[in-house]
Amino acid sequence: MSETAQISMQKASENPGQEVFHRIDTDGDDYVPPSSSRYVRSRLSDIEAENVSQSISLKTIRSGVEHYRIHDRDFVLTPDTVLLVGIDTPFRLTVGEGDIVEGVCLQFAPQTLKRQFDIERQAVPRDVVFRLPRGAILGGMPNALLDGAITMTDEIFLKLQARTYRTLRRLSMCAKRLSVTGQAKREDIISRLEAARYFLSSKASEAVTVDEAGRHCGLSSAQFARYFRDAYQCTPAVYHRAIRLGWLRSVLTVTELTPREAAERGGFSDYPTFSKAFKRTFGYSPSDVVKQRG
Numbered sequence: 311m312s313e314t315a316q317i318s319m320q321k322a323s324e325n326p327g328q329e330v331f332h333r334i335d336t337d338g339d340d341y342v343p344p345s346s347s348r349y350v351r352s353r354l355s356d357i358e359a360e361n362v363s364q365s366i367s368l369k370t371i372r373s374g375v376e377h378y379r380i381h382d383r384d385f386v387l388t389p390d391t392v393l394l395v396g397i398d399t400p401f402r403l404t405v406g407e408g409d410i411v412e413g414v415c416l417q418f419a420p421q422t423l424k425r426q427f428d429i430e431r432q433a434v435p436r437d438v439v440f441r442l443p444r445g446a447i448l449g450g451m452p453n454a455l456l457d458g459a460i461t462m463t464d465e466i467f468l469k470l471q472a473r474t475y476r477t478l479r480r481l482s483m484c485a486k487r488l489s490v491t492g493q494a495k496r497e498d499i500i501s502r503l504e505a506a507r508y509f510l511s512s513k514a515s516e517a518v519t520v521d522e523a524g525r526h527c528g529l530s531s532a533q534f535a536r537y538f539r540d541a542y543q544c545t546p547a548v549y550h551r552a553i554r555l556g557w558l559r560s561v562l563t564v565t566e567l568t569p570r571e572a573a574e575r576g577g578f579s580d581y582p583t584f585s586k587a588f589k590r591t592f593g594y595s596p597s598d599v600v601k602q603r604g
Contacts, residue, residue: 365397368474370444371413377404380439381494392444394478396437418471439494440481441501443508447474484541499537502527506534507542510550514557517577520546555591558584562599569596 369376370392378385379402380395387393395401397417405411448470481504485496506527510518523546524534538546558576561567567575573584573596589595 366418366438366474366478367395367397368416368418368447368470369393369395369413370448371411374409374411374413375406376411376413377406378402379404383439383494383498385439385441387441390444392442392447394438394440394442394447394474396439399437399439416467416470416474418474438478438482439497440478440504442477442504446504446508447477487540487543488537489540499529500541502529503534503538503541506538506546507549510546511553513550514553515575515577518550523550551587552591555588558588558596559592559599562596563603569600572596 369387371387371389373389376387378387378393380399385393481500484503485493485500488496488499490496490499506523506529509526510523520531520535524531527534529537535546538544538549542549554576558572561575562569562572569585570581573581576584578584578587585596
């Protein structure tokens with residue numbers, strides 16, 4: 311038996327609005343699976359199921375590692391990532407022998423969104439594959455979503471569905487701005503850039519170089535800077551400065567730090583530079599925030 315085994319899902323039990331599956335081996339009758347891992351799949355409604363070819367699947371896991379083969383490309387799904395893929399896109403899924411995987415697979419269709427959020431399904435390609443940081447989609451969602459044993463409420467499902475489609479629409483627009491050929495290449499670059507963008511957002515209190523951000527997503531400094539500017543229409547430095555300034559505004563609002571102390575905490579080399587950038591971004595000075603705090 312090889313180190314990995316192709317797997318499928320077999321329904322083990324059912325709750326309203328969700329199904330719980332056990333993973334089973336499909337490589338041979340003599341193979342005993344190394345684990346019986348739970349996987350929660352939130353189902354499409356009957357109406358949405360009729361339009362399955364226009365639907366999107368969101369896959370994320372709580373533990374273990376999953377290896378996907380889609381369009382002759384390899385994707386590794388880890389607990390800190392999310393995979394967005396067209397629901398009718400064929401894929402091969404493997405897990406390492408002995409690895410325990412718990413995860414969630416949500417299936418979205420555009421009909422509900424079109425009615426409630428005015429999101430046009432034509433704005434999102436149906437056959438897409440993006441691998442993103444989990445926080446980019448699931449940030450702020452209840453942790454119980456990944457516990458594998460919750461009943462998905464309509465409110466949570468609609469909120470997550472809207473966030474997913476809006477993200478996909480944004481990513482598709484960013485991908486079109488790249489001066490590269492081929493959908494797969496554009497999707498790969500955007501997935502890398504999103505990882506770097508999330509990395510920059512997580513470093514609000516630190517100075518980050520283009521080299522660091524590029525290494526984080528596996529691109530050279532020149533590639534990263536060029537692709538980032540094309541996709542998001544600003545440089546990585548400008549984007550990160552906006553993140554830092556937003557964080558420092560929050561710091562000034564909820565703490566007793568002075569503007570100069572906040573500038574030092576945010577990694578600005580001198581206060582005048584910080585003050586000018588702050589006022590240019592928000593239309594008022596750091597001192598004005600302190601006055602309002604009082």
